[in-house]
């Protein structure tokens with residue numbers, strides 16, 4: 001069942017009831033019409049069969065509270081029949097030529113005019129919930145499955161961006177039949193069970209139930225002479241190599257979606273997507289926080305106290321940083337623009353954390369000098385702690 005059907009078809013008219021009809025009235029009218037048009041009562045009458053189908057289709061929606069609500073909602077959104085193709089041409093509100101298929105055709109890729117995933121998403125969320133139990137149209141070949149892959153990138157490749165060949169062993173479209181599943185030179189033919197409808201209708205008393213045709217799995221066509229390569233499935237297991245572009249700044253744990261690069265659809269259906277999970281190998285020097293790179297640089301106590309100029313590595317070169325006199329341990333210096341440079345113009349920084357290192361051993365000369373230093377230095381500011389300590393002594 002396509003959403004287009006819902007906009008174009010007036011199921012209330014098909015059942016001969018008012019839009020305000022109660023569910024009992026709908027049921028009653030459906031039973032009467034279904035009995036009258038039932039193929040058993042009208043052998044070899046294609047018109048009756050068509051009417052029976054229309055009535056069943058209408059009841060599959062209106063007879064289901066939830067679907068009926070969705071149907072009403074959709075028709076009120078678009079104005080019932082407002083977009084119905086007019087035999088006289090034109091006639092659309094506002095006069096603009098407008099085809100409903102524009103709205104739904106590009107749903108998978110997201111229609112640019114609706115900001116990607118606008119209306120298409122809205123309706124697919126409505127319709128995936130509704131099920132296709134009452135559908136009397138072929139649902140078409142199934143979409144291929146999404147494929148997941150994992151790639152480990154070097155730290156610097158992730159920062160700068162890289163294109164890597166990615167080899168996947170996954171189902172692909174059969175080259176021999178191009179996915180149709182039919183032997184070259186032959187075509188899939190309409191299913192003899194459902195006559196191409198993709199669904200079969202089973203009758204039980206005065207009710208009829210629609211279900212996907214088992215003979216053709218709901219596709220509406222069957223392959224009579226199977227492709228020797230793929231045995232009729234349209235797909236074969238293939239090793240394929242894709243060049244995947246990882247943008248500058250791609251992060252560990254990120255997922256990159258390559259639309260249409262997943263499993264091909266069955267017998268020519270749309271392909272699924274490929275999702276590449278990115279792992280970034282740690283670097284021995286640099287870390288990363290978002291677009292900023294991080295680096296820890298050890299300095300001596302004297303450097304921290306007296307100040308110094310530090311030359312430190314960046315990912316591509318070096319940068320000199322001023323350590324001002326009296327810099328405490330743990331202070332972070334920022335080298336602007338030395339982080340991740342993204343294509344969209346965002347630039348991160350290099351954050352350098354200074355780590356004042358305490359020597360474990362001292363030469364005699366250094367010890368003498370340090371003791372002299374200690375004598376000249378006021379004690380550390382910890383009077384606030386000493387007061388507390390005295391309470392316990």
Ligand SMILES: [Zn+2]
Nearest residue numbers: 174177227230
């Ligand atoms: Zn094939």
Ligand SMILES: [Zn+2]
Nearest residue numbers: 191194213216
């Ligand atoms: Zn069938």
